[in-house]
Amino acid sequence: MARAAAPTVLQLVQSNSLPALVQIEIEQLILGGELAVGQRINESELASRFRTSRGPIREALRALEESRLVRSEKNRGVFVREISVTEADEIYDVREALDQLIGQRVAERATPEQIRELKAVLAEMDRATAKQDIKCYHALNLKFHDMLVEFAGNARLAESYRLLTKGLLLFRLRGLQDGGGFAVSNTEHKAVVDALAARDSTRAGRLLRQHAIESRARMHRAAAVADTI
Amino acid sequence: MARAAAPTVLQLVQSNSLPALVQIEIEQLILGGELAVGQRINESELASRFRTSRGPIREALRALEESRLVRSEKNRGVFVREISVTEADEIYDVREALDQLIGQRVAERATPEQIRELKAVLAEMDRATAKQDIKCYHALNLKFHDMLVEFAGNARLAESYRLLTKGLLLFRLRGLQDGGGFAVSNTEHKAVVDALAARDSTRAGRLLRQHAIESRARMHRAAAVADTI
DNA sequence: TAAGTGAAGATTGTCGACAGTAATCAATAA
DNA sequence: TTATTGATTACTGTCGACAATCTTCACTTA
Structure with a gap:
């Protein structure tokens, strides 16, 4: 471990x-x-x-x-605390920047063993998707990103990132997270891990940032749907 | 105001x-x-x-x-709390990413009045440099960066950034900050503000990140000198 | 002399109590 | 019926006190 x-x-x-x-x-x-x-x-x-x-x-x-x-x-x-969409947006803005940094650092520093661990979680997420187990998928998703920030090897970065995403969790608790499309989300995860395995820090950073951007878009779509109800 | x-x-x-x-x-x-x-x-x-x-x-x-x-x-x-050089390095790693984001956002969002305020602080810093008033320069430097993060118009970003830089202040208190070359630092500031005034978000982001990188290098040089004493 | 031991002092950890403030709700008046 | 007032209740804000722990330092002993 x-x-x-x-x-x-x-x-x-x-x-x-x-x-x-x-x-x-x-x-x-x-x-x-x-x-x-x-x-x-x-x-x-x-x-x-x-x-x-x-x-x-x-x-x-x-x-x-x-x-x-x-x-x-x-x-x-x-x-x-209650998080508004506006504030969630602010958080995502920062998160996107940090995710890019995380992708870069993990590509540079992760051990082969850590890459394997990430792939294992990805596989678990696929199984959760197959079973349509949203709760399980959500937990694994959190774990995946937590592992990434851990593997980046920067305690302060991890601290900042976790503080930020905890705020997002408050928002997610309202059931607005992921916007339903979690199979898509895992495709993005896989692309990130591919870049990590290839030790391509630039690509990994870009992809992880892009993943955050897509997450934000999913959040927006879900919020829009929730508002129409 | x-x-x-x-x-x-x-x-x-x-x-x-x-x-x-x-x-x-x-x-x-x-x-x-x-x-x-x-x-x-x-x-x-x-x-x-x-x-x-x-x-x-x-x-x-x-x-x-x-x-x-x-x-x-x-x-x-x-x-x-005491901050080690290693931890300062970690903080700088995150700060560089955030500074880039700050530069981009300020270029997009700052009002002309805010740009003028930034230039005014820059002029004050020049005067402090001329008088070799390091203490005053240091205070203005903090103010300058604090204004920038404020003008970025993202409360969460400001919060994260301030939390991070507070940690750096603990390190700076040991007298290791700025590494002496503060005239150089203000040249970098001016380049940033030029980009902001030109509304060139990409360049502003790149320059502010670069400024953070140079700051880190100055911190390292100062730390190296301090260690030989 | 050096290491170990014990008591004394200082400081933190936790608690229960009381004062002050806000929320609730019934009673009264328009 | 609705708005206003007043009393009651519940809760937070703050405090002083006591127990538990650590630190210090003098003292003993090999």
Whole structure:
């Protein structure tokens, strides 16, 4: 496993503090949809849920606010952030630039083993497509892009990229993602991996950027459809 | 003044909560060098300094940790983050990509008034250069790039860019920035603004990226010199 | 002298409590 | 019936206190 090893629960508890743990937990709640977009977050409720006082909860919420997953109104509480199409557009604008960089770097630095891992995920995605398992495809899609940014070998890049795409997830939770055409999406993935395997950094960068552009277009189409409903 | 209006103190106190205010204050302490890089931050000390309890301080520190300005060790405290040359390199890698995007967008979107503002700052920088006022030049340099990212008209881009460059400031605080050649730097600035005025987005993007690349090279030269001392 | 040990002090982690503010809802008046 | 007012309730903002942990440093011992 060439990727950064996932930390064990033990390591997590020992190194990270309670607020950090809570932060991860709340993030899962948001990204998992249990806390709906726009919803107010009740501190006391979370506190009793996690068997802590409100202190650690508040600390976690501050961190989540800094990462723009929640917004906070004074004396009113913190709310799960809602992303408008306009803001999603802004994010995509940045993402396109970063994806190009990611494609270039992965083409330059990825090990043969990592390329194989990417291909394996691609194959899984094909199977999910065949079964029309959208949920599975979506999870694999996230994994694929996460692996890419990891293989780019730049921690700061990965951090920026993940922060950005987390915002996009808030939007996707409304069910607008991928615009239905996910078989198309995987064709684009394959072209990218081909360029990576060929160590063609320019082409890989261009293709991954193009993939982001197409994703944005799919997002727009889905949003347009959703608005007509 | 076409830029985003600076919020008044009143607005700040009314809208933002105490932790948010404290966060800004601590950030100033760090970026101003009062809290040295690598130094441990004493919660009680800050609390008495700002006449609050430790709660708000801790919340602010969590937010600063999320923005990577401090790091936190369990049961040991939080420390002002130190940036290695390797990490500065990583940041520059991302910054180059973002700068290209910024150049393109500003060329497309900036108002004539904004272009004039940029030129005015450039003139100020020339005067600072003539007086060999490095500190003033440095401040204006930051302002120039901050205006650029603002004029790009993409809040998320601005956010990502500022987060990134804040990290670079931690490095710069060690006196390694600019590598001495700041007259050269302003020549590059002028070329960028020329492209912006000509509405040549491709050239503006290329030049601003190139400027970031040169900045990185200057950083490396300065670091090399610092290491021989 | 150097290494190890123990206590004392300082600092962080967490909690429960109280004050202040916003939201809710019933009662009243137009 | 609708709008307004006032009281009630719920929640956030902040604080001080205590427990747990780390650091420091004097002291002992080989």
